[in-house]
Amino acid sequence: xxxxxxxxxxxxxxxxxxxxxxxxxxxxxxxxxxxxxxxxxxxxxxxxxxxxxxxxxxxxxxxxxxxxxxxxxxxxxxxxxxxxxxxxxxxxxxxxxxxxxxxxxxxxxxxx
Amino acid sequence: xxxxxxxxxxxxxxxxxxxxxxxxxxxxxxxxxxxxxxxxxxxxxxxxxxxxxxxxxxxxxxxxxxxxxxxxxxxxxxxxxxxxxxxxxxxxxxxxxxxxxxxxxxxxxxxxxxxx
Numbered sequence: 001x002x003x004x005x006x007x008x009x010x011x012x013x014x015x016x017x018x019x020x021x022x023x024x025x026x027x028x029x030x031x032x033x034x035x036x037x038x039x040x041x042x043x044x045x046x047x048x049x050x051x052x053x054x055x056x057x058x059x060x061x062x063x064x065x066x067x068x069x070x071x072x073x074x075x076x077x078x079x080x081x082x083x084x085x086x087x088x089x090x091x092x093x094x095x096x097x098x099x100x101x102x103x104x105x106x107x108x109x110x111x112x
Numbered sequence: 113x114x115x116x117x118x119x120x121x122x123x124x125x126x127x128x129x130x131x132x133x134x135x136x137x138x139x140x141x142x143x144x145x146x147x148x149x150x151x152x153x154x155x156x157x158x159x160x161x162x163x164x165x166x167x168x169x170x171x172x173x174x175x176x177x178x179x180x181x182x183x184x185x186x187x188x189x190x191x192x193x194x195x196x197x198x199x200x201x202x203x204x205x206x207x208x209x210x211x212x213x214x215x216x217x218x219x220x221x222x223x224x225x226x227x228x
Binding site: 004006030031033040041042043044045048050051058088090092094096097098099100101102103104105106108 | 121144146148153154155156157158161163202206208209211212213214215216218219220221
């Protein structure tokens with residue numbers, strides 16, 4: 001089955017801790033994206049990557065970091081600099097020329 | 113900059129009634145437009161999209177949307193609501209990125225409630 005997987009489903013972060021959210025796709029898509037979802041605010045773009053070893057900041061990149069060492073994988077690290085990390089995080093991917101993004105099931109991050 | 117406005121954060125309909133979810137967009141170029149559906153604690157699923165061509169677009173689960181350039185609208189409709197349609201719906205406009213891929217700008221979502 002082709003698709004996007006995100007893990008874990010739930011993640012708890014302690015004050016001052018960095019945590020990493022996993023996103024893997026087997027759709028052979030070139031572009032990958034990370035979004036943050038808060039109630040009543042829709043989805044906001046954190047980072048995106050169009051090709052391996054390259055990525056760009058989105059609208060709300062502060063306090064987050066990413067890497068793209070493999071085409072299939074685009075992990076997101078929520079750093080201690082992100083003061084309000086509680087949210088639902090969604091990963092998506094698309095082909096290079098495609099206009100449609102396909103989404104993973106999401107990770108809910110909670111602060112202890 | 114592109115933007116999307118969804119009128120009504122909550123919409124309630126009776127089972128079997130017409131569903132109408134409103135979306136207006138702002139775009140400096142001919143837009144690509146999308147409707148996604150989200151069930152609780154799940155990712156987004158594509159319902160339908162408009163890129164070019166026919167302005168009435170049919171999607172999954174009996175939904176359709178009409179692109180009206182003069183009104184800058186892309187409203188989502190379904191003739192007869194079903195209990196399983198209860199979910200949150202997001203309208204989005206796409207902006208192609210230099211270097212490949214695209215950037216989606218989302219509306220704030222409309223929660224659809226279906227009552228017996």
